[in-house]
Amino acid sequence: MFSEFDEARLDDPAVLADYDDQLRRLATAGARIRSEALDARIPADLTMTPRGVIVAGAEARLIRAVLEPVCPVPLIAWPLPGLPGWVGALDLVVVLASEAEGYQSPALMATVAEATRRGAQVMLAAPEDSPIAQMISSQAIQVFTRSDDPTAAAVAVLAQLHNAGLGPIVNTENAAEAADMVAEESTPHRDLSSNPAKDLACALADADPLLWGGSVLAARASRRLAEAIRAASGRHALAADADEILEVLRHVKPHDPFADPFTDEQQRRTVLVILDDEHSGEAEQQSGRSLRETAQRSGVRICEIGAGQGSEVDRYITLLMQGLYGATYLAIGLDGQEGRLGADG
Known part of the structure; x- marks a missing residue:
């Protein structure tokens, strides 16, 4: 029965x-998408021409699915702590950590730490006062999240990746x-x-x-x-x-x-x-x-x-x-x- x-x-x-x-x-959900799109800090002297893009964290596969058909450089979704051995100063590392499971994750912290150590460009989506946000340098692209909604954070990141010439147009309001x-x-x-x-x-x-x-x-x-x-x-x-x-x-x-x-x-x-x-x-x-x-x-x-x-x-x-x-x-x-x-x- x-x-x-x-x-x-x-x-x-x-x-x-x-x-x-x-x-x-x-x-x-719509309100969270609008909220996450409000607060992104991009270094004024940033030039975004990476050799490759590595995406880690919640909704990494969504980012890959949207970018893959149009991204002009190699792109991978990375599920493990740290980074592949080939990643260096010419690459962009995108980390999505809007949820507590993400911004308190030792694995994602290891990824951010390793990216910073190797001199890679970092884009981080996480709360401003979270432990993982304290690890990034002033040269990082910071998408400070206000909710624990990984999909809303992913939409905000996709909009920034479009602005960097790496993905399709993403209108957060739409x-x-x-x-x-x-x-x-x-x-x-x-x-x-x-x-x-x-x-x-x-x-x-x-x-x-x-x-x-x-x-x-x-x-x-x-x-x-x-x-x-x-x-x-x-x-x-x-x-x-x-x-x-x-x-x-x-x-x-x-x-x-x-x-x-x-x-x-x-x-x-x-x-x-x-x-x-x-x-x-x-x-x-x-x-x-x-x-x-x-x-x-x-x-x-x-x-x-x-x-x-x-x-x-x-x-x-x-x-x-x-x-x-x-x-x-x-x-x-x-x-x-x-x-x-x-x-x-």
């Missing part, structure tokens, strides 16, 4: 009040507006009939979802959403490439609509969640068509999350926030029962 999802909880003011902290944090628009559509004050995030939660109510993103950034958003679903429900949630998901879909057992939930062994339904970036290439669009066709043949429900318009970063924020709202409403409908039971996620 599985814990029962109660969709009435999604429109119950008393229940929603119990989740006010989580919902308020989602609603203020990114914030993208988050605001999702918050308006997904507010708890909108009932289930007109709330796409609550509708997504209902679709996931008795499901083990398969998630696929139709571009590099949409794929990253799908992985973030899978993590959120696992945390909210304690269930399986798989974000993978199209070929892997196709193989799973081909082996899905048909759902028995006549099964007795009280006497028959129950399995959760498989649901395909497509994070649809309409600006993806032809190969990704063909993969999306194959997934939809295979899911339909297998009797698998398809849920689509649209990225809307705007830049790559705007569309990523739109996909991510819609997914996070949906995962939060899933937790509300379940009242965290399955997560508390310690189900495999």
